[in-house]
């Protein structure tokens with residue numbers, strides 16, 4: 001969408017893989033670079049609203065991102081996102097898991113890049129296959145420009161599955177790169193969710209590591225938007 005916001009969606013049919021987490025913290029990282037950023041929540045769970053409600057606004061700056069909840073739009077979603085794209089540089093979309101394929105498909109019609117977070121488990125691998133087939137359908141039928149990447153979250157390369165699953169993902173989806181940046185499990189990510197703060201705002205040594213990882217992830221993801 002030339003001249004309009006770039007749209008990045010985070011989607012997997014598997015729940016609990018990091019869609020909401022990275023929607024928020026990637027959006028905050030982008031905003032800190034001086035960009036106008038919106039986050040659109042498509043999930044009726046409204047996790048983003050709940051997370052940001054925990055934020056101690058007296059101690060911390062305003063969250064630098066404007067948030068919208070569009071889960072009610074469905075059929076007119078592409079128009080709604082198109083309109084929003086005229087006001088921002090980047091839009092990050094938090095897609096719902098499993099049951100609401102329709103609204104996700106509508107969002108992907110106008111998305112530039114879909115990031116598919118996954119964790120190292122057989123169930124997550126199976127869910128990723130289903131997610132990729134939805135993405136491919138949208139690409140074939142409506143949005144040939146749609147790019148996709150897979151992001152491995154809560155990664156531990158010391159485990160057997162940790163060694164096998166990245167190769168399996170690459171073999172299964174040869175046209176969708178698996179990001180080199182993988183995120184280990186970090187307590188500080190859970191803590192930052194609990195407090196409604198980005199790891200950047202937490203300011204302890206663990207959060208610095210998480211912040212570094214998120215910046216690296218951000219850089220790699222943005223290299224696919226060029």
Ligand SMILES: Nc1ncnc2c1ncn2[C@@H]1O[C@H](COP(=O)(O)OP(=O)(O)OP(=O)(O)O)[C@@H](O)[C@H]1O
Pocket residue numbers: 014015016017018019020021022043045047096097153154183184185186187189190191193
């Ligand atoms: N790298 C990580 N280390 C530790 N905890 C993490 C990490 N990534 C995500 N989490 C935690 O895992 C939980 C699930 O993450 P999140 O809510 O982002 O998943 P989701 O894909 O949006 O789930 P749902 O499909 O239910 O919306 C959260 O409590 C989050 O803080």
Ligand SMILES: [Mg+2]
Pocket residue numbers: 019020021043047094
């Ligand atoms: Mg979520």
